[in-house]
Amino acid sequence: MATLQCNVxxxxxxxxxxxxxxxxxxxxxGEVGILAGHTPFITMLRPGAMQxxxxxxxxxxxxxxxxxxxxxxxxxxxxxxxxxRAHDLDEAxxxxxRHEAEQMLQNQKADIDTSAAMAALAESLAxxxxxxxxxxxx
Numbered sequence: 001m002a003t004l005q006c007n008v009x010x011x012x013x014x015x016x017x018x019x020x021x022x023x024x025x026x027x028x029x030g031e032v033g034i035l036a037g038h039t040p041f042i043t044m045l046r047p048g049a050m051q052x053x054x055x056x057x058x059x060x061x062x063x064x065x066x067x068x069x070x071x072x073x074x075x076x077x078x079x080x081x082x083x084x085r086a087h088d089l090d091e092a093x094x095x096x097x098r099h100e101a102e103q104m105l106q107n108q109k110a111d112i113d114t115s116a117a118m119a120a121l122a123e124s125l126a127x128x129x130x131x132x133x134x135x136x137x138x
Contacts, residue, residue, distance in 0.1 A: 002036035003055045005075045008062060010083035015062055019055035023076055025069055034076050042070045047123055049130040050078065059137060061086035063130040065123060086134035089127055098124035
């Protein structure tokens, strides 16, 4: 099977570097699957799960909070705002963040930033969905 080089990096660290057979991510236009020889393009990524199928047959699940996906015929690069391997996500912390965001929205006062609360809620939901996908594939 044909492979391509993949680099997934966040502002803090490199999450993955190596040969892959396929990458599945959610772009702003919808879900995309990338294989070797794919037509070059660039797209913005939405928060959520990204699946990396390695050349040796393993699957990696990564949560990304958004970013950019660049595809070249033999290379795919993901520049993520935040990227965390699914097995490193802490469900208790995510649930707590979700609860706090929901509380902020329910108890709206003039001094809260509604857009920040909505963003925190969306991020926690995307992280929980990534965790569910990770657990369901096992």
